[in-house]
Structure formats: C-alpha cells, structure tokens
Amino acid sequence: MKGLPSLRQLQYLVAIADTGHFGRAAQRCFVTQSTLSAGLKELETTLGAMLIERDRRTAALTVVGAEIVVRARRLLAEAADLVDVARGLAEPLSGPLRIGIIPTIGPYLLPSLLPQLRARYPALQPFLVEDQTARLIERLSAGALDVAVLALPYDLPRLTTLPVLEDPFVVAAPEGHALLRQQTVSPDSLAGATLLLLADGHCLRQHALSACGLGRSATGQAVEATSLSTLIHMVDSGLGVTLLPMLAVRAGALRGTRIATRPLAGPDASRTIGLAWRASSAQAQSYRLLGDVIHAACPA
Structure with missing residues (x-):
C-alpha cells in the first residue's frame, strides 16, 4: 500500500511556505522547531523528493515543493470542510468559526454584532481576522478562514456569496x-x-x-x-x-x-455588505444564519 502524508505534515509544509522560516513556522503550528523539522523530513521521505532548500536564515521551496504546497492547501481546506460537515449537522453556528472582515466594516459592525451572536449562539467561538479584501479572499480560498464579511461587488471566483444588506x-x-x-x-x-x-x-x-x-x-x-x-x-x-x-x-x-x-x-x-465562503463548504446553513444576525445587528 502506498504511503500517504499526514495532514499535520502538510500543515508544517504550508507554514514554512507562508513564513519562509522554520522557527516562525513552528510557532504558527504550536510545536517545537525540532518537531516541525522531523515532520518535514518524514514528508520528504514519504514523497521521495526534497521540498525545502535550507540554509541558516531562510527556507525556500524547491520546484517540487511549490507544486506540493498548492495541492496541500487544497487538501487542508477540504479536510476543514469535512470537519464542518459533522459540526454543521450536529449544531449550526457552534464551535470555532474563523471570520475575516474588512477594516471599513469591522469597527462599525462588530460592536453590535458580537453581543447578538453571543446571545443567540452561545456555543459559537468566533475568531476574527481583519484585513483587506484581496488577502482575506486568499486566506479563505486556502482554508485559513471559514467565512468573510466583505463589501460587494467584488470579483470572487470559486466562492459562494450572500448579500446581506445595502x-x-x-x-x-x-x-x-x-x-x-x-x-x-x-x-x-x-x-x-x-x-x-x-x-x-x-x-x-x-x-x-x-x-x-x-x-x-x-x-x-x-x-x-x-x-x-x-x-x-x-x-x-x-x-x-x-x-x-x-x-x-x-x-x-x-x-x-x-x-x-x-x-x-x-x-x-x-455598497452591499455580504458574506463569502468556499463553494465546497458544508456550513452554508450556518453562514446564512450569520447573515441573519448581521442584518439584525444593523439599523434599517
């Protein structure tokens, strides 16, 4: 039977690709640098290819490594969606939810939105990331975010959008x-x-x-x-x-x-304030409920 890489090993590789540094990648993954290095070595052995060019200061992707990172991001996003299937069927808007929001919406929406979310869905654990639209879309597509609160219209290929309010x-x-x-x-x-x-x-x-x-x-x-x-x-x-x-x-x-x-x-x-999420996500029901709360949190 062909040996397969673990999701944890793929997370290590993506973290190194994002940070360009073993130490910072280890911090992002909440492991020691030696644990991360060992996991990467096991991944390279499993795949039979060198993925990272190492020196004392930086870690650069090889040609093979760059291609594997693209596929690793996709696999990790699909794995996150798999978890969402079980969680969404059990109880919508519960557990951790990684929400991206743009700076021209966040400071003005969150003070009224968060209390309503806590009141309606006490089991929800929102984690908020504020950034510009392009970077939020990149993180959303890579599986680093679950849903984003954006201003529409905006070109959002391969994402599902839900207009919430004008x-x-x-x-x-x-x-x-x-x-x-x-x-x-x-x-x-x-x-x-x-x-x-x-x-x-x-x-x-x-x-x-x-x-x-x-x-x-x-x-x-x-x-x-x-x-x-x-x-x-x-x-x-x-x-x-x-x-x-x-x-x-x-x-x-x-x-x-x-x-x-x-x-x-x-x-x-x-402008239209709306939500965006990956088309493959199984949490569409939860995101539509989130849209309802956003609508209720904003005065007519």
Whole structure:
C-alpha cells in the first residue's frame, strides 16, 4: 500500500511556505522547531523528493515543493470542510468559526454584532481576522478562514456569496461647505471638490469611485488616506470632502467632529455588505444564519 502524508505534515509544509522560516513556522503550528523539522523530513521521505532548500536564515521551496504546497492547501481546506460537515449537522453556528472582515466594516459592525451572536449562539467561538479584501479572499480560498464579511461587488471566483444588506454612501464635508447646501448631493456636484479617498487596495475606494461615476485610474484632485479614521480626520481638518458608508456614520465615526453629511444620489450610491465562503463548504446553513444576525445587528 502506498504511503500517504499526514495532514499535520502538510500543515508544517504550508507554514514554512507562508513564513519562509522554520522557527516562525513552528510557532504558527504550536510545536517545537525540532518537531516541525522531523515532520518535514518524514514528508520528504514519504514523497521521495526534497521540498525545502535550507540554509541558516531562510527556507525556500524547491520546484517540487511549490507544486506540493498548492495541492496541500487544497487538501487542508477540504479536510476543514469535512470537519464542518459533522459540526454543521450536529449544531449550526457552534464551535470555532474563523471570520475575516474588512477594516471599513469591522469597527462599525462588530460592536453590535458580537453581543447578538453571543446571545443567540452561545456555543459559537468566533475568531476574527481583519484585513483587506484581496488577502482575506486568499486566506479563505486556502482554508485559513471559514467565512468573510466583505463589501460587494467584488470579483470572487470559486466562492459562494450572500448579500446581506445595502450600505448607502453619504457625502461628508466640513460644516459650512458649499455642498451641504444641497439636501441630496449629485455625483456631478463633486467634480469641483477636493475628493479624499482611501488608498488603492481598499475596496471602498473603488466603490466610492463607482458611486461618483469615476474610473479606477481617476486622479484629478483625489487625495489618498490609509484608513477610514484618517480620512475622517482629513475632512475634519478642512482638507476636502469624502464619501462615507452609512454603517460607519451610524456607528458614531463622526462623533466629536465638525463634519456634516448629505445623502449621495445615483444608482450606484451604495455598497452591499455580504458574506463569502468556499463553494465546497458544508456550513452554508450556518453562514446564512450569520447573515441573519448581521442584518439584525444593523439599523434599517
């Protein structure tokens, strides 16, 4: 009978590939470095190929190792889904759940969401990871996350998505700004304003540009910030105007500032908050229940 690698050995290999270092990989896997090294050696013996080129400081994948890592990630994700089958059938939204969430949603949703999750599903153990959309998708596809809370639309190949709620955009400007004379601001009215946006890589940037009818490469007077809180401070200092999601405004993001808001007009004047998970996951029922709680945690 052909010898097969263990899932633990594959976890060691993936950890080394992610960190490029035996010591950090061992810390990630909660084992000693000697245990990890021995497990990798057993894996190489089983497969009959060298997977890692070793030196004193780094650990680099061989050509064979890089191919094995791709397949190892897939096997580990499917193994995690297998566990989810049993757990989901026994009791939905129970046990550990690794949730990814983007920075323009997390701080404004979690304070109301987490208490409701604890009240409705006390057996759930959520583990939260905040990161930009592209990196969350990568971790989700690799099996390092179970589900992600994202802003849609976004290109999500091989993932299942569930729209949960609409999050309208508002125009945020310093008190006394000319735009605030309008009850509802049209995208055309922003043409002469200094528009403050998040830096490239944040999906909110592209959603805001779409709401204004601008393309990804639009520059003009656009100024970039690294976070939503920085964006708000820039507006409060009179550096320009911006578009903010209503979720952030209702969560108190403008508290203590001299910023006023007006609704943005137009067919694209909102983003959709939704969930994404691997199409192969057996926890779809649990994720739909999570979507219900998110919907309930946000005011209409």
